[in-house]
Amino acid sequence: MKIRTELVAGTPVRFGVRSVGTPFAVTRDLAPLTSASFARIEPQHKRYCVVGGRVVSVLLESGLDQLFAPNSLLHQRLVTLMRSQTSRGRQRASVDVTTHRYQHFPLRSVQLDGAPWFLTADVTRVLGFSRTALHRSPHTRLWHHSGFTGARSLVHADGVRELVGKRMPLSHQFAIWFEADVMSCYDDTAVHAA
Structure with missing residues (x-):
């Protein structure tokens, strides 16, 4: 989950989707901006999410009316910032998913920020690793797409190569196929952009 921090009336507030x-x-970030009690927020307007490795209470847009005057500048600014998070998610979701086939396994990829990224679940399945093999890898990121339920973990081509190296010589055939058939689809600048 991507978290973005914005200054609202001089107070840093974290936003996400x-x-x-x-x-x-x-x-918690909204507390300095209002004198209203958070206890009065109805349960359907708040949730709990993991942010920065900690479980925190978060307020949905529908709950802003309970803390801030609906037409105030502060309310409008918060609504704008929340909605900009959603539009960013929609922009990411418009990316095309390409499916490559290795033997009978699908290997789905997308091009983000000019670089190829692969669904971690597909890569680990093909190479025989558990899904946690790339946990906390610098080559992974989360991605939201309308074709999938929830966020998907993606791994950059460098992360795929890292896993292949751990399975050599068993994955030698996959390595040849990956470089010749998959990576040749992307230009050289895209391959090393991440």
């Missing part, structure tokens, strides 16, 4: 596409603001 839940896996179901709902934007939120971290409740």
Whole structure:
């Protein structure tokens, strides 16, 4: 989940989008901006999410009316920032997914920021690793796409090569196929852009 921090009336507030596409603001960050009690927020307007490795309370857009006057500048600014999170998610979702086939396994890829990224689940399945093999790898990122439920973990081509190296010589055939058939589809600048 990507978290973005914005200054609102001089206060840093963290914003994000839940896996179901709902934007939120971290409740604790909003506290200095209002004198209203957070206890009065109805349960359907708040959730709990993992932000920065910690479970925190977050406020959905529908709950802003309970803390801020609906037509105030502060309310409008918060709504704009929350909605911009959703539009960013939609921009990412418009990316085409390409499916390559290795034997009978699908290997889905997308091009983000000019570089090829592969679904981690597909890569680990093909190479016989558990899905946690790339946990905390610098070559992975989360991605939201309308064709999938929730966020998907992606791995950059460099992360794929790293895993292949751990399975040599068993994965030698895959390595040849990956470089010749898959990576040759991308220009050289895209391959090393991440």
